[in-house]
Amino acid sequence: MAEDEHAELGPDRSLLLVDDDAPFVTRLARAMEKRGFAPITAESVAAGKAIVQQSAPAYAVIDLRLEDGNGLDVVEALREKRPDARIVVLTGYGAIATAVAAVKMGATDYLSKPADANDITAALLSTGEALPPPPENPMSADRVRWEHIQRVYEMCDRNVSETARRLNMHRRTLQRILAKRSPR
CATH class of the missing domain: 3.40.50.2300 (Response regulator)
Known part of the structure; x- marks a missing residue:
């Protein structure tokens, strides 16, 4: 160089x-x-x-x-x-x-x-003046939703009932989502 x-x-x-x-x-x-x-x-x-x-x-x-x-x-x-x-x-x-x-x-x-x-x-x-190009493979909407659920779950110290209450979601639905692998 x-x-x-x-x-x-x-x-x-x-x-x-x-x-x-x-x-x-x-x-x-x-x-x-x-x-x-x-x-x-x-x-x-x-x-x-x-x-x-x-x-x-x-x-x-x-x-x-x-x-x-x-x-x-x-x-x-x-x-x-x-x-x-x-x-x-x-x-x-x-x-x-x-x-x-x-x-x-x-x-x-x-x-x-x-x-x-x-x-x-x-x-x-990077100087921060120019925005970086958009990612080649941006996160899917399902992945963004999953990330949000994970963040709230962590903020609630991994308490499923409290997380479900804060997300206004049924506890069993949340348990099913948490049991699955993260979407791409």
Whole structure:
């Protein structure tokens, strides 16, 4: 890659990658290095926060669900240390509620897994002025409904009766929906 292609990165190219999927984080680190970043990897919330305390990176890609906790804790720690950091949150669950929470906590963007290095680079370097193109495969209406039901179910601490009451739905209907796999 020519040097001018890295110009939009700026002088600080430090990138923190936090994901508990070791093969994925290793591949992503290699791919991001080829794109001009200087990646540091962590496989847990604790390791990610330790790196942030040591030297807060300019960029970060953080998985939402990690074995030892929530990736939003790393987002919060990085925002405190370095308010100008560009942070992308990855989620394997595509949950709208958690994505909104991530953006409210200071993430620049969020992407559903599997996200490739090109998508991640575009999200890290986007200025937010131009809207991104619409997704190639947007969620179906059934999937959006299912996501909403899941969010309310989680907010009610997985209490089926309370969730059914809040959604104005019969409890048995809700149980049938929850028992099924998520729609595509």
